[in-house]
Amino acid sequence: MSPIIKRKGEKFTIPSKYLLLILTILCCILMVITFTTNLFRGPLNALAGYIVVPFQEGITNVAGWMGDRTDELEQLREVLKINQELQDKVDALTIENTKLQQEKYELNYLRELFELYDNYEQYEKTGARVIARESGNWYHSFTINKGYDDGLRLDNNVLAGGGLVGRITNIGPNWATVTSIIDDDANVSGMILATSDNLIVSGDLQLMSTGNIRFQQLVDSSNKVVAGDKVVTSMISDKYLPGILIGYISSIEKDSNNLTKSGYLTPLVDFEHVEEVLVILENKEIGGE
Amino acid sequence: MKRNMIFTLLAFLCFLLQSTLLKKISFGGITPNLMVILISSVGFMKGRKAGLTIGFFCGILQDIFFGDVIGFYSLLYLYIGFGNGIFRKYFYPEDIRMPIALIAISDFTYSLLCYILQFLLNAKFNFGFYLKDIILPQMVYTIIVTIAVYPLILMLHKKLETQEKRSEKKFV
Numbered sequence A: 001m002s003p004i005i006k007r008k009g010e011k012f013t014i015p016s017k018y019l020l021l022i023l024t025i026l027c028c029i030l031m032v033i034t035f036t037t038n039l040f041r042g043p044l045n046a047l048a049g050y051i052v053v054p055f056q057e058g059i060t061n062v063a064g065w066m067g068d069r070t071d072e073l074e075q076l077r078e079v080l081k082i083n084q085e086l087q088d089k090v091d092a093l094t095i096e097n098t099k100l101q102q103e104k105y106e107l108n109y110l111r112e113l114f115e116l117y118d119n120y121e122q123y124e125k126t127g128a129r130v131i132a133r134e135s136g137n138w139y140h141s142f143t144i145n146k147g148y149d150d151g152l153r154l155d156n157n158v159l160a161g162g163g164l165v166g167r168i169t170n171i172g173p174n175w176a177t178v179t180s181i182i183d184d185d186a187n188v189s190g191m192i193l194a195t196s197d198n199l200i201v202s203g204d205l206q207l208m209s210t211g212n213i214r215f216q217q218l219v220d221s222s223n224k225v226v227a228g229d230k231v232v233t234s235m236i237s238d239k240y241l242p243g244i245l246i247g248y249i250s251s252i253e254k255d256s257n258n259l260t261k262s263g264y265l266t267p268l269v270d271f272e273h274v275e276e277v278l279v280i281l282e283n284k285e286i287g288g289e
Numbered sequence B: 001m002k003r004n005m006i007f008t009l010l011a012f013l014c015f016l017l018q019s020t021l022l023k024k025i026s027f028g029g030i031t032p033n034l035m036v037i038l039i040s041s042v043g044f045m046k047g048r049k050a051g052l053t054i055g056f057f058c059g060i061l062q063d064i065f066f067g068d069v070i071g072f073y074s075l076l077y078l079y080i081g082f083g084n085g086i087f088r089k090y091f092y093p094e095d096i097r098m099p100i101a102l103i104a105i106s107d108f109t110y111s112l113l114c115y116i117l118q119f120l121l122n123a124k125f126n127f128g129f130y131l132k133d134i135i136l137p138q139m140v141y142t143i144i145v146t147i148a149v150y151p152l153i154l155m156l157h158k159k160l161e162t163q164e165k166r167s168e169k170k171f172v
Helices: A016-036 A041-114 A205-210 B002-019 B034-046 B048-066 B072-090 B097-118 B127-171
Strands: A125-133 A141-144 A157-160 A163-171 A176-180 A187-192 A198-202 A213-218 A230-233 A245-254 A261-267 A276-280
Touching: A016 B048, A016 B072, A041 A125, A041 A163, A041 B002, A041 B048, A125 B002, A187 A245, A205 B127, A213 A245, B002 B034, B002 B048, B002 B127, B034 B048, B034 B072, B034 B097, B034 B127, B048 B072, B072 B097, B097 B127
Parallel strands: A163 A245
Antiparallel strands: A125 A141, A125 A276, A141 A176, A157 A163, A157 A276, A163 A176, A187 A198, A187 A230, A198 A213, A213 A261, A230 A245, A245 A261
């Protein structure tokens, strides 16, 4: 296998050693360039978008359709049984609903007091479908089927089912990659809704399968925060709009430094089964760009 | 030329399947690494150069969509392809043990490097967890998929080989 031997019919060949060297250097240069500038992201992303995304969309649609059909057959019998039970429940709930209606007035009043009046319902949003997921097992990001042609921008916040999913970290003309908050690289500045104490929510690969996320650096000097409290994105986060629900605290304990607390929270979103997401088209305005 | 086109398409297909369909049939959130199977097979079937070329191509695809830096996965796959190419002289189409061993080692090396370069250097020292929960399951799953996929790649390889030999004879 000497590199010098050439096969017949081939006019010009580079020995594999040199090709390896050339490509290695090329990769290193590419890495340095992407670290320092934004030169490649635009054209490469556009190209990839036109070639890859239509296929991904197609396969996901077909797979999803087939999955739905099998699920439907399985569920049909179950559904009939559940329907009966639900009928009974409806009656019970109607009574409860009246009770809750009364409480809603109270809630509205309290909300006003709390100045959470303008929560994220007012932002302009657009829906998108998840068409592909990160191909390895190390990170938790996924591709959606809308890009800057649909008005999306880098760092747009992404929601699903009323809770925070993550933000856009990479974008092409007809696709965008969303890095979720449970990704090992992700850190979100959050706050406890009830006490306005700030904390840091950081994703962790080790916890991904348990469905929890870790939080830390919670300064709770008055010891008011308990499990079950709502955690929303904080006012001081520079990527996330304030007041988006992240999840609920599931456990909390004091750090060894006796000043801060840390623990786990259960996110609102079921990250394993995210299929449709809402993208907020506004980015957080921060001064001093 | 034809071979190059077919393998480019195959790499493309592997990437597509891995990011869509395979994610739906993953066990416990772990997906097999189809691209390593392809790169490593091309490596020991066609030699270092073919291996590193297809590795580079697969890597670039993954980089554009899911990488932080363009060039990281390309570099990893590039060396996996090259490394497997060294074993071409020991490759016999009848033998399935060596391909499986090579693919397993390739996948393990790939995961290990991913861990070291992205997690260990990020001060995540709990190697036991990553080994038990990600690296080994992924390797086992990849081997299982290899047993199903490898005969197909081998068949394609043989077919292309006979075709190329025929056209070479024409020149002589």
